[in-house]
Amino acid sequence: MRALFALLAVLIALPVAAQQSVPPAPYAYRQLEDPVLEAEAQALMETLRCLKCQSQSIADSDAAMAGDMRHQVRIRIAAGDSAEEVRAWLVERYGDYVSYEPVLSATTWPLFAVPVILVLVAGLLFWRRFRRRA
Known part of the structure; x- marks a missing residue:
C-alpha cells in the first residue's frame, strides 16, 4: 500500500518537476535601444498571435513562448530584417495561424x-x- 502511495505521489509530482525553469530570453521584456527599431518591432509584435494564449498578441502575452517570440522579433529587427521578413520567417516556422494579418x-x-x-x-x-x- 505504501508503494502505491509513493508511486501516486511521484506521478502527481512529475508535472511540477517538468515546469520550465529556464530564464526568459534577453529581449523578451527589454526594449531595443533605438526607438525607431523598437517602434517597428512593437508594431510587428501587435500583429503576431501568441501560440499558447491564442487570443492575445505576443506584445500583450506573458507566456514564455510569447517572450521567446518577442526576443526573436527584436533581435531580427535589430539585425536589419524588415518587419515582413520577420513575419515571413515566423509564418514559415509556426504556420499561418501566427499572423493576425493572413495573406x-x-x-x-x-x-x-x-x-x-x-x-x-x-x-x-x-x-x-x-x-x-x-
Whole structure:
C-alpha cells in the first residue's frame, strides 16, 4: 500500500518537476535601444498571435513562448530584417495561424471566398423573394 502511495505521489509530482525553469530570453521584456527599431518591432509584435494564449498578441502575452517570440522579433529587427521578413520567417516556422494579418495563398483562399459567396447567395435569395411579392 505504501508503494502505491509513493508511486501516486511521484506521478502527481512529475508535472511540477517538468515546469520550465529556464530564464526568459534577453529581449523578451527589454526594449531595443533605438526607438525607431523598437517602434517597428512593437508594431510587428501587435500583429503576431501568441501560440499558447491564442487570443492575445505576443506584445500583450506573458507566456514564455510569447517572450521567446518577442526576443526573436527584436533581435531580427535589430539585425536589419524588415518587419515582413520577420513575419515571413515566423509564418514559415509556426504556420499561418501566427499572423493576425493572413495573406491570400493556396491554403487560405477559402477564408476569403466563402464569406463573399454566402453574401451573394443571401442577396440572390432576398432578391428572388422580394421580386415575387412585387
